[in-house]
Amino acid sequence: MDFQKTPGWLDWYAGPSKPRFRVPPGSVDAHCHVFGPGAEFPYAPERKYTPCDASKHRLYALRDHLGFERNVVVQATCHGADNRAMVDALVHSNGRARGVATVRRSVSDEELRAMHEAGVRGVRFNFVKRLVDFTPKDELMEIAARIAPLGWHVVIYFEAADLPELWDFFTALPTTVVVDHMGRPDVTKPVDGPEFELFVKLMRDYPNVWSKVSCPERLSVSGPPALNGERKAYRDVVPFARRIVETFPDRVLWGTDWPHPNLKDHMPDDGLLVDFIPHIATTAELQRKLLVDNPTRLYWPELASAGPAR
Numbered sequence: 170m171d172f173q174k175t176p177g178w179l180d181w182y183a184g185p186s187k188p189r190f191r192v193p194p195g196s197v198d199a200h201c202h203v204f205g206p207g208a209e210f211p212y213a214p215e216r217k218y219t220p221c222d223a224s225k226h227r228l229y230a231l232r233d234h235l236g237f238e239r240n241v242v243v244q245a246t247c248h249g250a251d252n253r254a255m256v257d258a259l260v261h262s263n264g265r266a267r268g269v270a271t272v273r274r275s276v277s278d279e280e281l282r283a284m285h286e287a288g289v290r291g292v293r294f295n296f297v298k299r300l301v302d303f304t305p306k307d308e309l310m311e312i313a314a315r316i317a318p319l320g321w322h323v324v325i326y327f328e329a330a331d332l333p334e335l336w337d338f339f340t341a342l343p344t345t346v347v348v349d350h351m352g353r354p355d356v357t358k359p360v361d362g363p364e365f366e367l368f369v370k371l372m373r374d375y376p377n378v379w380s381k382v383s384c385p386e387r388l389s390v391s392g393p394p395a396l397n398g399e400r401k402a403y404r405d406v407v408p409f410a411r412r413i414v415e416t417f418p419d420r421v422l423w424g425t426d427w428p429h430p431n432l433k434d435h436m437p438d439d440g441l442l443v444d445f446i447p448h449i450a451t452t453a454e455l456q457r458k459l460l461v462d463n464p465t466r467l468y469w470p471e472l473a474s475a476g477p478a479r
């Protein structure tokens with residue numbers, strides 16, 4: 170099938186720089202995607218955008234280039250609830266990738282078991298209106314109850330302004346809950362203002378809630394972007410991410426978000442994006458928790474419990 174990219178769509182950055190920051194051994198890129206390729210894994214009819222192709226081979230080459238050991242591949246909305254491209258990436262990772270799926274209530278127990286076998290460890294619930302159509306909360310709660318016994322967690326994606334109305338649903342979820350991209354704060358507002366305080370309260374009051382401190386390239390308003398050798402990129406996002414890393418060091422994850430869906434302003438150099446990490450996790454201990462200990466505990470618990478010899 171021949172797919173036409175959404176107008177204005179930016180392809181991922183070709184030839185990323187080598188990061189100056191060396192990620193610790195065992196680091197996990199805990200938020201990234203594969204797109205198709207569309208000819209092999211067609212994009213879903215209900216998608217809200219058509220991306221460029223971004224294969225597992227490209228993803229794993231980037232992993233090696235940036236110095237990461239493992240990936241968590243998150244189902245992208247352009248594939249709807251057809252998880253074949255993501256599962257194919259896991260199956261061809263030599264055990265170095267785990268995944269987060271999108272499922273409907275019609276998914277069978279056998280399909281869930283097969284996905285578990287392939288390395289899926291969570292489901293994603295998306296509330297960002299430009300990306301997905303609305304799914305009733307009772308359907309999502311039913312799915313959460315079915316995946317909980319598998320030891321899976323729920324990943325939620327929403328915008329900060331919608332947190333108040335989603336609060337009761339999020340806090341009723343029976344599993345670990347991982348928030349994508351810090352709940353998309355408006356970084357032009359104060360880091361200690363009411364909007365971000367509500368997100369901090371969610372994490373403080375509910376110890377099952379984790380956050381990805383990812384996607385500064387999406388959240389930043391004043392930059393500067395991770396381009397042209399800029400190693401202090403997205404300064405306006407730093408106080409937000411740093412606050413979450415320092416307040417909840419054992420419940421944060423980081424990911425590249427490669428291939429960066431829906432960016433139309435600029436496409437970051439992924440090497441420079443890695444150089445953002447030491448600005449938000451400022452000590453070796455915080456970096457190790459963010460990049461190694463936390464994602465390993467959540468996605469490869471069998472390695473985490475094996476102790477330091479991993």
Ligand SMILES: O=C(O)c1cc(C(=O)O)oc(=O)c1
Pocket residue numbers: 244245246247300349387426430431
């Ligand atoms: O903000 C976005 O546009 C976006 C989209 C998707 C997706 O389409 O799955 O995933 C993300 O992590 C972020």
